[in-house]
Amino acid sequence: MMKLFNKQFLLVVMAVILCSAGPIREFNNEIYRPQFHFSPEKFWMNDPNGLVYYDGEYHLFYQYNPKGFEWGYMHWGHAVSTDLVHWKYLPVALTPDNNSEDKEYGTAWSGCGLVDNNNICGFQKDSVKTILLFYTSRLCGQRLAYSTDKGRTWNKYEKNPIIPFDKNDDARDPKVFWYEPGKKYVMVLYRKPGGKNSQQGVSIYTSSNLFDWEFKSHIPGFFECPDLVQLPVNRHKDEKKWVLFDGDGSYIVGDFDGEKFTPESAKQKSDFGKNYYATQTWNNIPKKDGRVIQIAWMKGGEFPGMPFNGQMTFPCELSLENSKDGISLVRKPIREIESLHVKQESWSQKNIIPGLNKNLLSRVKGDCLHIKGTFDIRTSDNFGFLLRSDKNGQGTEVSYNTKKNILTCLGQQVMLNPMEGGKIQLEILLDRTSIEVFANGGKAVLSFCFTPAEGSDRVNLFTNGGELLVDNLDIFTLSSIWETDED
Numbered sequence: 001m002m003k004l005f006n007k008q009f010l011l012v013v014m015a016v017i018l019c020s021a022g023p024i025r026e027f028n029n030e031i032y033r034p035q036f037h038f039s040p041e042k043f044w045m046n047d048p049n050g051l052v053y054y055d056g057e058y059h060l061f062y063q064y065n066p067k068g069f070e071w072g073y074m075h076w077g078h079a080v081s082t083d084l085v086h087w088k089y090l091p092v093a094l095t096p097d098n099n100s101e102d103k104e105y106g107t108a109w110s111g112c113g114l115v116d117n118n119n120i121c122g123f124q125k126d127s128v129k130t131i132l133l134f135y136t137s138r139l140c141g142q143r144l145a146y147s148t149d150k151g152r153t154w155n156k157y158e159k160n161p162i163i164p165f166d167k168n169d170d171a172r173d174p175k176v177f178w179y180e181p182g183k184k185y186v187m188v189l190y191r192k193p194g195g196k197n198s199q200q201g202v203s204i205y206t207s208s209n210l211f212d213w214e215f216k217s218h219i220p221g222f223f224e225c226p227d228l229v230q231l232p233v234n235r236h237k238d239e240k241k242w243v244l245f246d247g248d249g250s251y252i253v254g255d256f257d258g259e260k261f262t263p264e265s266a267k268q269k270s271d272f273g274k275n276y277y278a279t280q281t282w283n284n285i286p287k288k289d290g291r292v293i294q295i296a297w298m299k300g301g302e303f304p305g306m307p308f309n310g311q312m313t314f315p316c317e318l319s320l321e322n323s324k325d326g327i328s329l330v331r332k333p334i335r336e337i338e339s340l341h342v343k344q345e346s347w348s349q350k351n352i353i354p355g356l357n358k359n360l361l362s363r364v365k366g367d368c369l370h371i372k373g374t375f376d377i378r379t380s381d382n383f384g385f386l387l388r389s390d391k392n393g394q395g396t397e398v399s400y401n402t403k404k405n406i407l408t409c410l411g412q413q414v415m416l417n418p419m420e421g422g423k424i425q426l427e428i429l430l431d432r433t434s435i436e437v438f439a440n441g442g443k444a445v446l447s448f449c450f451t452p453a454e455g456s457d458r459v460n461l462f463t464n465g466g467e468l469l470v471d472n473l474d475i476f477t478l479s480s481i482w483e484t485d486e487d
Contacts, residue, residue: 301449381465
């Protein structure tokens with residue numbers, strides 16, 4: 001009898017504790033919290049940094065202000081993922097140098113990550129390879145930090161800086177990679193030699209030991225966060241070109257001999273939206289994977305009332321395509337997005353007539369969607385989607401003008417010619433605070449942040465001026481990347 005009483009008493013006590021603890025909330029589930037794009041748990045975030053893969057983990061570092069919601073006091077925040085989709089927060093990796101408490105001096109500005117596969121630096125312990133971080137210490141030169149425990153703790157190189165600070169320059173944002181043909185390391189670094197605006201651009205350095213760097217060449221006409229990668233053309237492994245990226249994601253296709261980049265195209269935009277900046281690609285992705293994967297900061301986004309400020313784009317695979325207009329970049333979401341698919345709605349060979357009264361998508365609702373469709377424009381003057389709309393038909397429009405061949409979203413436009421057979425392909429990633437539109441297989445991309453009204457979760461497909469044929473259309477609701485947690 002006493003045992004039964006004790007058991008009942010414990011149950012009552014537990015119930016009281018649970019009730020007094022308040023409601024259980026879902027982790028990172030605020031109204032304007034991205035559900036499948038990376039965002040910091042709290043405070044300010046901007047440029048992605050240090051992107052590197054090692055031993056089953058993708059590392060994402062980022063410019064981070066642990067003191068507030070605005071830019072400044074830069075540290076390197078840190079997160080890891082096994083699939084580039086689900087992220088786990090780790091402690092801050094880099095703090096300001098010289099114990100600086102200043103908003104800028106000594107703070108850890110942008111840079112890159114690299115795995116020291118051959119222990120060139122001599123930091124390695126046991127069988128765990130060293131992860132290196134190259135970064136700009138504001139007004140203190142280019143510096144190096146390293147981890148010998150898979151990125152869980154970090155040490156700064158005792159002989160920093162590896163490239164001294166020059167008060168007449170504005171050197172920053174190093175990106176380092178291994179150049180196999182020359183058996184050496186290459187660094188691309190934003191600079192403004194002599195303080196001349198006309199010379200601001202990308203300098204190329206080389207090194208055999210990762211400590212001592214030799215200047216090789218300079219290319220004017222670029223600003224911040226450079227990246228230099230080699231990409232396949234038309235997915236042919238035997239045909240590749242080098243691509244030099246600027247801070248805003250614009251790029252030039254050309255040739256690279258390990259010391260000098262030779263342009264073979266004019267500079268082209270890679271994104272036509274309003275919120276896309278500081279692009280960076282992952283280092284050390286396994287050869288059996290073979291992809292070049294890029295992410296960017298969605299600059300200028302607003303997150304009213306949220307405990308954080310900033311989000312990244314969804315990771316994308318890059319390639320080049322050669323057409324009658326020349327070689328251009330193709331960017332599309334990585335295939336791992338499919339791991340978030342929950343509910344699927346599909347349509348094929350559906351003829352749509354003007355008007356919204358008979359919306360084909362009336363059964364679709366949600367604030368996180370993956371939309372993929374191919375459309376035969378037929379007699380339509382313009383068609384598209386109305387996203388996050390309310391019951392009064394107010395929402396955000398993604399539309400294509402068939403007469404002018406222009407794709408439009410949130411006030412931004414891009415020219416887009418129909419594919420073979422007069423068809424347009426659209427892929428849209430819709431999150432709580434962002435829209436990313438990939439057209440015709442990623443030939444044209446627009447990235448945006450937005451803040452739709454709470455409860456606006458409808459989707460409309462429309463056509464004006466004539467009929468539209470839906471060749472095929474799939475819409476997936478997406479699960480959250482964030483785990484649930486008890487408060």
